Amino acid sequence: MKDFSDLNPITIFIYFFAVIFVAMFCMNPVILAVSLAGAVCLFMLRNGAKQKRSHAFFFLMFIVMALINPLFYHNGVTVLFVMNDNPVTLEALLYGIAASAMIIAVLYWFRSFSQLMTSDRLLYIFGSVSPKTALIISMSLRFVPLFGTQAKRIDQAQKALGLYKEDNAVDAIRGKGRVFSVMTTWALENGIVTADSMTARGYGTGKRTFYSLYRFSRFDAVLIASSLALFALTMTAAAYGTLDFVFYPAISPPKLTPFAFIAYLSYCVLVFIPVIIEAEERLKWKYLLSKI
Amino acid sequence: MISIKSSSLRKWLKIIIPFALIPASITAGLSVPGEKLYAYVTLVITAFTVLLFIAGFEAKKTGTRRLIIAAVMIALSVAGRFIPFFKPVTALTVITAVYLGGETGFLVGSLSAVISNFYFGQGPWTPFQMFAWGMIGLIAGFLALPLKKSRILVLAYGLLAGILYSFVMDIWTVLWYNGEFNGALYLSALISAIPYTILYSFSNVIFLWFFAKPFGEKLERIKIKYEI
Numbered sequence: 001m002k003d004f005s006d007l008n009p010i011t012i013f014i015y016f017f018a019v020i021f022v023a024m025f026c027m028n029p030v031i032l033a034v035s036l037a038g039a040v041c042l043f044m045l046r047n048g049a050k051q052k053r054s055h056a057f058f059f060l061m062f063i064v065m066a067l068i069n070p071l072f073y074h075n076g077v078t079v080l081f082v083m084n085d086n087p088v089t090l091e092a093l094l095y096g097i098a099a100s101a102m103i104i105a106v107l108y109w110f111r112s113f114s115q116l117m118t119s120d121r122l123l124y125i126f127g128s129v130s131p132k133t134a135l136i137i138s139m140s141l142r143f144v145p146l147f148g149t150q151a152k153r154i155d156q157a158q159k160a161l162g163l164y165k166e167d168n169a170v171d172a173i174r175g176k177g178r179v180f181s182v183m184t185t186w187a188l189e190n191g192i193v194t195a196d197s198m199t200a201r202g203y204g205t206g207k208r209t210f211y212s213l214y215r216f217s218r219f220d221a222v223l224i225a226s227s228l229a230l231f232a233l234t235m236t237a238a239a240y241g242t243l244d245f246v247f248y249p250a251i252s253p254p255k256l257t258p259f260a261f262i263a264y265l266s267y268c269v270l271v272f273i274p275v276i277i278e279a280e281e282r283l284k285w286k287y288l289l290s291k292i
Numbered sequence: 293m294i295s296i297k298s299s300s301l302r303k304w305l306k307i308i309i310p311f312a313l314i315p316a317s318i319t320a321g322l323s324v325p326g327e328k329l330y331a332y333v334t335l336v337i338t339a340f341t342v343l344l345f346i347a348g349f350e351a352k353k354t355g356t357r358r359l360i361i362a363a364v365m366i367a368l369s370v371a372g373r374f375i376p377f378f379k380p381v382t383a384l385t386v387i388t389a390v391y392l393g394g395e396t397g398f399l400v401g402s403l404s405a406v407i408s409n410f411y412f413g414q415g416p417w418t419p420f421q422m423f424a425w426g427m428i429g430l431i432a433g434f435l436a437l438p439l440k441k442s443r444i445l446v447l448a449y450g451l452l453a454g455i456l457y458s459f460v461m462d463i464w465t466v467l468w469y470n471g472e473f474n475g476a477l478y479l480s481a482l483i484s485a486i487p488y489t490i491l492y493s494f495s496n497v498i499f500l501w502f503f504a505k506p507f508g509e510k511l512e513r514i515k516i517k518y519e520i
Contacts, residue, residue: 020416024416068477068480069470072477072480073470073474099469103469106415106416110416111413113414114410129343129346130346130350132349132350133346133349133350135359136363137406137407139367140366140367140370141407143363143364144367144407146367148371184368185510187364187367187368188510188511191357191361191363192361192514192518194360195357196356198356199356203356204356
């Protein structure tokens with residue numbers, strides 16, 4: 001077994017697609033709670049106790065968004081109190097909490113997704129769909145830092161030539177503008193040179209392949225199959241209305257039939273797959289360390 | 293891989309998808325009673341449109357030079373997103389579209405969104421940003437001739453693009469949060485976004501004011517010099 005981040009990018013992509021799609025699709029408190037718990041667990045497991053500020057930010061956002069709904073939506077039978085001639089209802093408040101839980105869960109999932117799906121991994125996936133776009137993306141990614149260093153060089157040259165001083169605001173702005181102008185011209189010309197060099201080396205004459213160091217192991221296949229199966233189970237239950245949680249006009253939770261139970265269980269397993277894999281890897285590492 | 297061979301079909305799709313299919317599916321999603329599918333419908337449709345554009349681009353024979361110039365423009369606008377408050381992405385997308393055509397404009401706008409989100413964080417909003425910026429580029433490409441001639445028109449387009457960008461993104465915000473479209477919520481989202489909308493529009497106008505002419509000249513020069 002491997003670390004979750006060592007898996008093939010396609011596996012990671014399919015896994016996150018399955019988890020996030022269900023979280024966005026089912027406004028069911030159980031599903032949302034499981035999703036939020038799993039997302040926070042994975043994020044904490046990968047980042048430790050760091051990132052306190054983003055946790056605080058997400059928590060604040062959760063509170064604000066949960067309170068927005070009852071202020072704008074006045075459906076529901078249980079009136080808590082009346083504000084500005086508008087009833088504030090329990091149902092709207094609960095819906096607000098559910099909706100913001102969904103959004104925060106998805107944001108946490110995407111945080112982990114961004115960390116696991118680095119640009120080279122996303123390019124690996126993109127490259128199999130559209131090699132040309134993948135090429136543009138990877139070249140742009142390289143150009144961003146290149147232009148930064150080039151701009152610094154031009155800036156130093158201009159300053160050394162005495163073309164502008166930084167203590168004069170107008171002069172400084174005009175100087176920076178000139179640096180940007182020079183840099184753009186250079187960038188465009190440099191791009192043409194790159195393009196000609198690529199053509200000279202035979203770009204576009206044949207099918208383009210991408211170098212990749214990602215292998216597709218048997219574990220990847222197992223993981224893709226199980227994520228898709230669990231995803232299908234949960235989505236089937238959702239499509240049949242087994243997980244429908246009605247907020248308006250009155251709260252009515254779905255019955256806990258065996259089918260619904262299976263759906264909850266399968267989503268739970270799906271959500272905690274990466275946590276289990278990461279935790280197992282940590283335990284193994286600790287165990288091996290203790291043997292030394 | 294999706295690739296469309298017939299060029300006339302491709303041309304038709306280019307018009308039908310953004311102007312007919314997307315509004316149609318949005319209204320279809322809104323008219324299903326009891327089901328709150330709009331957010332997913334819009335997300336799927338948006339992602340699909342962007343993919344279709346990319347697939348159409350893939351099937352086309354584009355010169356290597358044009359490809360690299362697009363990459364250069366994307367890199368410039370991504371680098372520009374690091375400037376605090378003022379974002380030149382829209383301005384550069386419009387300028388590229390005017391001088392190199394709507395399709396290149398769409399590519400620059402949408403890919404700038406993906407790449408800058410590597411630094412700023414990907415999310416379910418990425419397809420919408422891709423779509424919004426891409427469309428700003430595509431429409432600018434259609435209006436290339438008048439936009440090239442009149443400076444006031446370019447500035448007005450930048451102003452309008454800033455406002456429309458906000459409008460499109462807030463539709464998504466409301467759909468995602470609420471599950472269905474709610475006028476009051478949309479209005480409040482728009483109102484709370486007013487400072488940002490003004491900032492977007494203002495920075496578009498500023499950047500177009502200063503960049504449209506010199507950038508246009510540079511692109512024109514490169515175009516003539518290297519026959520792109």
